[in-house]
Amino acid sequence: MKIIKIALIGYGSVGKAFLQLLYDKQNYLINEEINIKVIYIIASNGGIYNASGIDYKKIIKFSKNNTDLTKYPYGGSVKINFNKIIENNDVDIIVEMTPTNKDTGEPGMMHITKALKNGINVITSNKGPILLAYRRLKKLAKEKNVQLGVGCTTGGALPTINGGMIDLAGSSILSIEGILNGTTNFILKEMEDNQVTYAEALKKAQKLNIAETNPTLDVDGWDTASKLLILTNILMNQDKTLNDIIVSGITEITPKQIKEARLKGEKYKLIGKTENINGKLCMNVKLQKIKSTHPLYYVDGRNKGVRYTSDTLGDLTILGGASGAIPAAASLLRDLININRGYDFLRWYK
Amino acid sequence: MKIIKIALIGYGSVGKAFLQLLYDKQNYLINEEINIKVIYIIASNGGIYNASGIDYKKIIKFSKNNTDLTKYPYGGSVKINFNKIIENNDVDIIVEMTPTNKDTGEPGMMHITKALKNGINVITSNKGPILLAYRRLKKLAKEKNVQLGVGCTTGGALPTINGGMIDLAGSSILSIEGILNGTTNFILKEMEDNQVTYAEALKKAQKLNIAETNPTLDVDGWDTASKLLILTNILMNQDKTLNDIIVSGITEITPKQIKEARLKGEKYKLIGKTENINGKLCMNVKLQKIKSTHPLYYVDGRNKGVRYTSDTLGDLTILGGASGAIPAAASLLRDLININRGYDFLRWYK
Numbered sequence: 013m014k015i016i017k018i019a020l021i022g023y024g025s026v027g028k029a030f031l032q033l034l035y036d037k038q039n040y041l042i043n044e045e046i047n048i049k050v051i052y053i054i055a056s057n058g059g060i061y062n063a064s065g066i067d068y069k070k071i072i073k074f075s076k077n078n079t080d081l082t083k084y085p086y087g088g089s090v091k092i093n094f095n096k097i098i099e100n101n102d103v104d105i106i107v108e109m110t111p112t113n114k115d116t117g118e119p120g121m122m123h124i125t126k127a128l129k130n131g132i133n134v135i136t137s138n139k140g141p142i143l144l145a146y147r148r149l150k151k152l153a154k155e156k157n158v159q160l161g162v163g164c165t166t167g168g169a170l171p172t173i174n175g176g177m178i179d180l181a182g183s184s185i186l187s188i189e190g191i192l193n194g195t196t197n198f199i200l201k202e203m204e205d206n207q208v209t210y211a212e213a214l215k216k217a218q219k220l221n222i223a224e225t226n227p228t229l230d231v232d233g234w235d236t237a238s239k240l241l242i243l244t245n246i247l248m249n250q251d252k253t254l255n256d257i258i259v260s261g262i263t264e265i266t267p268k269q270i271k272e273a274r275l276k277g278e279k280y281k282l283i284g285k286t287e288n289i290n291g292k293l294c295m296n297v298k299l300q301k302i303k304s305t306h307p308l309y310y311v312d313g314r315n316k317g318v319r320y321t322s323d324t325l326g327d328l329t330i331l332g333g334a335s336g337a338i339p340a341a342a343s344l345l346r347d348l349i350n351i352n353r354g355y356d357f358l359r360w361y362k
Numbered sequence: 363m364k365i366i367k368i369a370l371i372g373y374g375s376v377g378k379a380f381l382q383l384l385y386d387k388q389n390y391l392i393n394e395e396i397n398i399k400v401i402y403i404i405a406s407n408g409g410i411y412n413a414s415g416i417d418y419k420k421i422i423k424f425s426k427n428n429t430d431l432t433k434y435p436y437g438g439s440v441k442i443n444f445n446k447i448i449e450n451n452d453v454d455i456i457v458e459m460t461p462t463n464k465d466t467g468e469p470g471m472m473h474i475t476k477a478l479k480n481g482i483n484v485i486t487s488n489k490g491p492i493l494l495a496y497r498r499l500k501k502l503a504k505e506k507n508v509q510l511g512v513g514c515t516t517g518g519a520l521p522t523i524n525g526g527m528i529d530l531a532g533s534s535i536l537s538i539e540g541i542l543n544g545t546t547n548f549i550l551k552e553m554e555d556n557q558v559t560y561a562e563a564l565k566k567a568q569k570l571n572i573a574e575t576n577p578t579l580d581v582d583g584w585d586t587a588s589k590l591l592i593l594t595n596i597l598m599n600q601d602k603t604l605n606d607i608i609v610s611g612i613t614e615i616t617p618k619q620i621k622e623a624r625l626k627g628e629k630y631k632l633i634g635k636t637e638n639i640n641g642k643l644c645m646n647v648k649l650q651k652i653k654s655t656h657p658l659y660y661v662d663g664r665n666k667g668v669r670y671t672s673d674t675l676g677d678l679t680i681l682g683g684a685s686g687a688i689p690a691a692a693s694l695l696r697d698l699i700n701i702n703r704g705y706d707f708l709r710w711y712k
Binding site for chain 2: 037040045178180181182183304307310325327328329330332341345346348349350354355356359
């Protein structure tokens with residue numbers, strides 16, 4: 013049994029779900045011959061440290077009624093912050109789950125960079141740093157001979173990175189096309205099913221906690237663009253930025269357009285696409301009217317889907333990707349397990 | 363640059379495509395930091411051996427007009443057979459591509475067993491041995507600390523094994539459902555598109571070399587059953603046999619049934635399914651009428667698709683899987699590359 017010591021950075025809904033998952037999946041992990049010990053949990057104002065492993069039951073119970081980790085009666089403290097991990101140098105993996113900042117990447121950028129520099133493996137759900145600096149972080153990880161798992165950043169449970177990297181290993185990816193944002197896809201389905209306006213569908217999505225109070229990043233297409241960018245940079249070995257993508261969203265769509273499409277058996281979908289056109293790599297995010305023969309046609313509601321074309325393994329379409337904290341946490345655990353099974357996620361392109 | 367010495371066993375269309383692929387993908391392989399040298403090619407009546415690597419250009423050129431490897435002017439011989447590989451003990455991997463025998467598994471069973479016993483990694487396209495003895499072969503491979511790549515046996519290019527093993531790592535698979543046979547799916551599509559009888563559609567499939575002269579294994583559902591069995595045994599940790607599957611095929615379907623379904627927007631598909639019903643694992647292969655909301659509805663013609671449900675990562679549907687010798691060869695190369703990237707395909711379940 014191999015002991016793996018980890019630190020959780022960020023303790024919101026995904027962090028809590030990850031901890032619960034480690035507790036629920038103990039038999040699975042024993043079968044994998046790993047004994048995971050969470051020795052740090054770090055929130056923005058402080059955290060917990062227990063060198064021999066934080067008790068799952070106690071912290072899960074505590075977290076049900078408390079949000080302030082520094083009040084944890086078995087060792088919570090404002091003094092236990094990220095720097096403590098680096099100082100003590102006693103973890104194998106950090107799981108970085110702080111909120112995404114697409115402009116600076118912080119605080120995730122600092123966490124990931126410092127961890128890699130200190131020879132600590134990183135698994136992250138944080139799009140910011142991966143969006144802004146994947147190439148640099150990958151280089152750093154390779155230099156330090158550690159892994160950087162980013163599967164959760166581009167669709168959570170939907171295995172988009174695995175699909176392009178592992179399931180198409182040995183082939184070259186020619187194009188990427190995806191419905192990568194569950195919120196906009198839910199709104200479009202809502203408009204289609206109930207003939208409501210965009211504003212009404214958005215309101216319902218907000219009521220169900222599917223859309224955020226400020227939904228701009230989703231509905232204007234920037235979340236899709238971010239995921240498309242990460243996929244393109246990693247899977248097609250590019251070094252693009254968000255400025256290279258022509259981005260539009262779904263806010264202008266009318267019930268009339270949706271109805272007219274429906275009468276022809278077509279649907280509007282917000283699709284991010286990267287393809288080679290006359291030798292030039294073109295990337296865009298836009299509403300597209302697609303027919304029932306399109307492999308992403310049936311991706312409805314909060315589901316997601318991605319389609320790759322390749323030179324030797326044909327087309328590959330991957331659909332699914334349950335939304336929410338548990339599937340997101342499960343996708344972080346997936347990276348952890350695949351890394352432990354020996355996969356070198358950084359071999360792909362030099 | 364790591365040198366990997368391999369032996370190709372079986373030199374039919376897939377073997378030839380594999381060799382061509384190694385030649386075409388030299389830059390890709392250099393980027394992976396591997397230098398693959400094919401040092402044996404073994405056909406049923408003899409083969410070729412060159413300890414420093416068989417020249418790709420020469421053998422590809424030779425194979426275009428010749429079927430008898432023993433006539434190869436740069437070292438072909440009837441004396442170079444499988445036993446020579448074991449005797450010389452100088453390869454890292456054998457790629458086993460001999461024809462499938464579902465009753466005995468031979469000659470693949472002997473090849474794979476001997477190779478593993480001698481500490482040689484195995485990648486295979488041969489369903490027979492995997493169908494009959496996966497558990498034993500896996501145990502042997504683990505004992506000898508080598509890998510056994512079987513991705514090609516259950517859908518070729520469609521990453522069915524990867525999907526269940528790697529893309530759902532950390533979750534438990536609750537059910538498997540798949541359109542796993544391209545021939546029957548082509549026949550059904552042909553009947554649907556052109557309102558022809560089963561016999562007429564079969565004839566067309568045979569003319570196009572999609573169906574074999576004796577199509578029994580495909581049309582009676584046994585090919586689908588074999589793939590379902592391998593997936594179930596590997597991904598759900600079972601030890602079932604073909605006798606545990608209720609199998610029926612497509613030969614009774616009439617144009618009238620297909621037309622009636624079509625009028626309701628439904629399609630007939632030959633689906634293999636494993637699921638838990640009241641705590642009992644049920645496996646069957648049968649024609650099913652599915653609606654447009656079913657994720658496999660869109661899988662037409664020679665395409666294939668598989669859908670998994672899982673406990674923590676939701677549903678995962680994988681569509682694609684181009685048919686033919688090149689995609690089959692590419693799926694063997696995929697296993698080779700993923701093994702070289704460090705993945706332990708045998709970690710999954712003890």
